[in-house]
Amino acid sequence: MEKGLLYRGKSKSVYAEDDDYTCILEYRDSTTAGNGAKKAELDGKGALNAEISSVLYQYLEQNGIETHFIKKLDDTRILAKKVDIINVEVIVRNIAAGSFSKKYGVPEGRPLKNTVVEFSLKSDQLGDPMMNESQVTALGIASQEELEVLKKTALRINTLLSSLFDECGMVLVDFKLEFGIYDGRLILADEISPDSCRFWDKATGRKLDKDRFRQDLGDVIGAYREVLRRLRNAQQL
């Protein structure tokens, strides 16, 4: 194993630091879809996601959400607080799309009467199965109190990001969050980028996220670059 490498995920690698409190996240160009069934190297994606996620985490920090982000080290690497990851993914949905549309037979693009918050087990081997709250607590993955904090924080993040993306002429359709424990507190970890969100252009409906890769729509990097360009012009940042 490469020196200092703690973990190599599908699109990021995590490296140890000399202390026990921080680690280095490296965003790579690797892209996967369908739980790893489809793979590609997209030149420049790592740098774009590192920058987009850093910009968004700083915005969330400014608005009272604690994240693992400490600072950017270079184009593709950030220094982060080293957390114990909670083994559930938290998915927030404003509009039906993706697996939700497929599973419940709802046309993509249908607005939802309320924001949906879902949990799924972080397990590539099992295909990230959705879990209800009693399943999460029964398996000791998180306590009910922690689930309440996760839900409340995820909804607050949704409000903050929806407002920011609206200003940028984009609709925030859905996104996935991961949290971890740091110094006894539950904080936001992982990333928020076009790999983990769906964004549609408000005027045209054009997809500006990883669905361009999943659905072979072309110009994936152009779309990610457009997301960053719009964020750079946002007044709220």
Ligand code: UDP
């Ligand atoms: N998502 C993710 N990682 C996952 C599963 C989902 O980042 O392992 C994101 C995905 O990009 C989308 C949202 O979470 O923005 C909801 O995804 P969905 O459940 O619809 O699954 P998908 O259609 O992506 O398989």
